[in-house]
Amino acid sequence: MNWRNLVHRVKPSPKRLDADLEEELAFHLDMKQREYERDGLTREDALAAARRSLGNRTLVHEDARDAWRFTWLSDMAQDLRYGTRTLAAQPGFALAAILALTVGIGINGILFSVYNALALAPWAVREPSTLAQVCAERGREGRWMGISWPEFRYIRENSQSASDMAAWDVVRLRITYGESAWKANGVAASENFFDMFGTGFVQGRGFSAGAADIVHPAPELILQHDVWRSRFGGDPAIVGKSINVNGHLFEVVGVAAAGFSGPAPIFPDAWLPAPWLDIFNPDLHMVDNANSCCAQVMVRLKPGASRESAAAELTAISSHFEPASHGEPHRFLLTRPSFLVESSGPKAMKSGFAILFGAALLILLLACANVAKALKTVFINSACA
């Protein structure tokens, strides 16, 4: 690089250039106007004449910018060429720098998208602010567990502060349809699950009342939107068709609205009525066993009910639910569906994310520092060479 080149680099930004030119032209206009006034024109006529003589200002700007455009372009091309040459001359350094930056930026990007999805982005369900996650705690048994299905049904019947309450559990599915068979994630849910979230369906409907029958639940299946598109080719007439799930014939009754997966962090392929848990796993006795564990529960609060008051009410109701082997009653805590934004929620998760973020930022910082250090070494080497 020679000095002439370096001097050339001191050039205006396009914005600066325009601002300077505009003031320059305004000055020119002013001088022209004075000139015409001296010739005997009135102020207004002089201004109009000056304007006319100055012509199209936009065009002047365009032409002036054109004078620089080539140098802006050629400078960028030169920088690019120089950069490419430098990197190509030191492939080891280039690879290390690219790797360090890729990893640093990648980790931060991934972490932020997870945090954004869990904590920042609003949940696309009906009135997400009145929904609350139910966390239960009992004795030394562990914290923030779900509750048994019988207890869920008992509380749901007796709660005054919840306008609705739904429970679900995860279940492994093996789906057979036509020629293909695959393993899938399922969610076994109470029959009001979709009514509570209120997201609707692109086809069909939610569960019928028969889905709540503990002994003979309706064999109804609701497909997740992406799965319907990929596995069933977006079949517009999928509702009413039969699908084999874990050896039982189910009828597709609906396809959930696009983008709806239910509460994080489960991303199910399909939903089916909760009592099927016991038919798939007869040994577990989940649905009618008060000692079973653990259905996840969410409530929709009535207008005016706070999460704190509802939690107190749920705790009170739970203390009256005492089948023989039930043991200590549960204490409840209600949090926002995305617990990360809730300061009274499990703090460990929140600070966990803070630590992860801090670590990821440190990694990026280290990556930058490494590249800077390597650059310095390269620069000193080439300067001394």
Next chain:
Amino acid sequence: MPAQTDILPGTLDLLILKVLSRGALHGYGIAQRLLEASDNALAVGEGSLYPALQRLLVNGWAKAQWAQSDTGRRARFYELTAAGKKRLEQEERDFDRMVATIRLVLKTV
């Protein structure tokens, strides 16, 4: 109204360089000086003048500075650089040679 005369292509830069060799001047002043010096024959439009001034800046032949004008208003004054002075000499020589060549052809043919 001055009679508009077309400037020989490529000579506007030369004329501006020449005007500036007498000292720093703003755009309007350059246009006025050209008009006076040509006995009102050369009215350089702003549409050519300001892009030409930008060309001088791009090539490093002139530098520009904001300063107070006679009317008290801020104006942008252009001044020749050392490279600009060299360029002027060269362009003057080239121009003389070209004119001489054209004359020669006009006389001879």
